[in-house]
Amino acid sequence: MENLGIRIQKRRVLLGLLQPELAAISGISTRTIQLIERGQGNPSLETLIKLIDPLGLKIELVLKDPTPRIEA
Template identity: 45%
Template sequence: MVLSIFVEKSHCIVNTKDIGKIIKERRMSLKVNQFELAELAGVGINTLVAIERGQGNPKLSTLLAIVDTLGLQLDLIMKEE
């Protein structure tokens, strides 16, 4: 599964609710709880919970750590002007 982040000019356009939903579904399909995933990915539990709820504005490095741990791929796609 590939998660896409669209980059326009100097900022990212990310629908955090969709990304959070995909992360949560993948985590649950792997039968991993939030505490385990947070520890394996090296992120805080509160950060992971917020991402799964579609809240906040996570750092790209945080998203990369989580999706890598889940065996997902994160692509950055440059939008044409």
């Protein structure tokens, strides 16, 4: 499964934003963004919303597990 941090990082890069730029836009510190993108952060829902809103992402798509599940 592609983790949350990778999804955020891919979108940020696609938009041509550096971490400090996203930090300035979102109000979330650069350090927090670094941790989240590395999969080391555990953001609150409020932090996550502040971070993904400027990226044009929807919370349900960011949190959705893209890996298909096979039921036995």
